[in-house]
Amino acid sequence: MQVITIAMQKGGVGKSTLARSLAVAAARDGLSVLIIDMDAQQSVSQWAERREADMPVVVFSTENELPKKLAQAKDIADLVVIDTPPARSTEAPAAVEVADLVLIPTTPDVEPLEQMPRTLRLCRGFERPVFAVINMANPTGPSEVTYTREVIEAMGAKAAPIVLHRRKAHRDASASGLTVQELKGATKAAEEMAALWIWVKSELQKCK
Ligand SMILES: Nc1ncnc2c1ncn2[C@@H]1O[C@H](COP(=O)(O)OP(=O)(O)O)[C@@H](O)[C@H]1O
Ligand SMILES: [Mg+2]
Incomplete structure (x- = not known):
């Protein structure tokens, strides 16, 4: 696992x-996947309630319950994806500590990029492989991606080679308890997510 x-x-x-989206990609790839929702806002748990498919399984966990939830998952899940709350929290360090791979999504905007060093510092404390994932990039211009990569690299961090662009399909899919890979007509968003999963899988392979 x-x-x-x-x-x-x-x-x-x-x-x-x-x-x-990564959990669904992994499940479609044949893995048994569990999402652990550690955000008190429970947006992934609510998504699961809107969802008809029973994969991926979603459970909520506090920081204290996390070791037990992971121990229970060990024999049944190939992959666990942990979603964490925004802002300073005790959940994020606990989730980073148990990770094989940490992904830090950011939009190309100054506000998240300014926050990123705090999250990077948290990860460095645990020496886990960590990558920023550029999300909601403008689909019509590559320049902000180049700039965002430069900013991330200047922080001493690495960005995933696959960039996710701003596409309405993500919101539409969420409203129906789906992900873009499962939404009819969301070709570009689905292709990006499929490419990201292939890359994530290769990074996970290196951690084995
Ligand atoms: N690539 C994207 N393109 C368009 N909308 C997106 C994209 N990624 C996320 N969203 C939307 O942005 C909002 C915030 O995303 P969410 O995943 O809830 O962020 P977080 O968990 O970091 O708070 C949601 O409404 C989501 O559907
Ligand atoms: Mg969230």
Whole structure:
């Protein structure tokens, strides 16, 4: 069993979206997947209630319950994806500590990029492989991606090679308890997510 933790102190950057979409990608790839929702706002748990499919399984966990939830998952899940709350929290460090791979979503905006060093510092304390994932990039211009990559690299961090662009399909999919891979007509968003999953899988392979 491997664990991916999605962390970023700034809200609204796509943590929960990424957690749901990567979990669905892994499940469609044949893995048994569990999402652990550690955000008290429970946006992933609510998504699961809107959802008809029973994969991925979603459970809520506090920081104290996390070791027990992971121990229970060990024999049944191939992959656990942990979604964490925004802002300073005790959940994020606990989730980073148990991760094989940490992903930090950010939009190309100054506010999340300014918050990123705090999240990076948290990860460095645990020496886990960590990558920023650029999300909600403008689909019509590549320049902000180049700039965002430069800012991330200047922080001494690495960005995932796959960029997710701003696409309405993510919101539409969430409203129906789906992800973009499952939404009819969301080709570009689905292709990006599929490419991201292939890359994530190769990074997880390196952690084994
Ligand atoms: N690539 C994207 N394109 C368009 N909307 C997105 C994208 N990623 C996330 N969203 C939307 O942005 C909002 C915030 O995303 P969410 O995953 O809840 O962020 P967080 O968990 O970091 O607070 C949601 O309404 C979500 O549907
Ligand atoms: Mg969230």
